Amino acid sequence: MSRISVRGFAVASATAVTAVGSVVGVATGSTAQNNDAEAPAADVTLLADIPAGQQAQVQTASLAQQADAQAIAADASAKKDAEEAARKAAAQTAFAKKAEAEKAAQEAKERKEREEATSRSATRDATSFAVQSSYTAAQIQAMARQMVPAGQFQCFSNIVNHESSWNYQAVNASSGAYGLFQALPAGKYASAGADWRTNPATQIKWGLNYMNGRYGSPCQAWSFWAANHWY
Structure with missing residues (x-):
């Protein structure tokens, strides 16, 4: 070597x-070595x-x-x-944020439900208003605010504004539609009370029942009205 x-x-x-x-x-x-080495x-x-x-x-x-x-x-x-x-660490942070978001969403839902329940309990029935010989638009709106849930009032008001401008004696000369909600025939209001011609609260009660029954709420009724210009 x-x-x-x-x-x-x-x-x-x-x-x-x-x-x-x-x-x-x-x-x-x-001195030993592997022979294969x-x-x-x-x-x-x-x-x-x-x-x-x-x-x-x-x-x-x-x-x-x-x-x-x-x-x-x-x-x-x-x-x-x-x-x-x-x-x-990133996975733990993401999990914690998701849990916080779910908790916040649940709390918001519960808060909304409480507010709606409070609003419903605070609404007045049509029969609780003193009967007057006449009503201004502002008085009728004040009555509606006490009968319609707060979260639904604006939608409710939008429909009444377009249908009658808050005139409970409004009449459509061509069709005969009548009142705040232009019911046709006018006699539909009778399901809410016999005094529907002279008591705006009775018409408000009928209109609220109609929107809830047909569309689910005044806001859903307003969405339909906005898309179709009738309800």
Whole structure:
């Protein structure tokens, strides 16, 4: 087996990783070799070929290379662990936000239901108003505000504005439609009370029942009216 001389510390450092293992066997006096093992390459510099003054430097360089490799592996492992921790944190944050949104939606729904229940309990019946000989539009609107749930009043008002401008005695000359809601025939109001001709509250009661019964609510009735210009 031919051996090459040391050409400098750079050569020694580059071959130190393989050379150190070979020299350890020589240093312990071991001469046994596996018959299947390949012969050392001709250009491999053994530690024994390196001057004694440089052997410590070569060994130090080998250890430094091993330390660098271990540091790189540790950095990769730490990066992987950090990414996994970040994914878990993001998932936990998303779950928490979803739970908060669902809780807020439920609270809003319950609040709306309470408000509607309060509004319904606060509405007055048509018979609770004192009968007058005549009514202004403002008085009729005030009555309606006390009979129609607050959240539905604007839609209710939109329809009355278009149908009669809050005139409870309005008559359509061509069709005979009558009152606040231009009921046709006019006698439909009688289902809410016999005084429908003289009591706006009775007409309001009939109109509210009609919108709720046919469309589900005044606002749903208004949506239909806005699309079709009749209801």
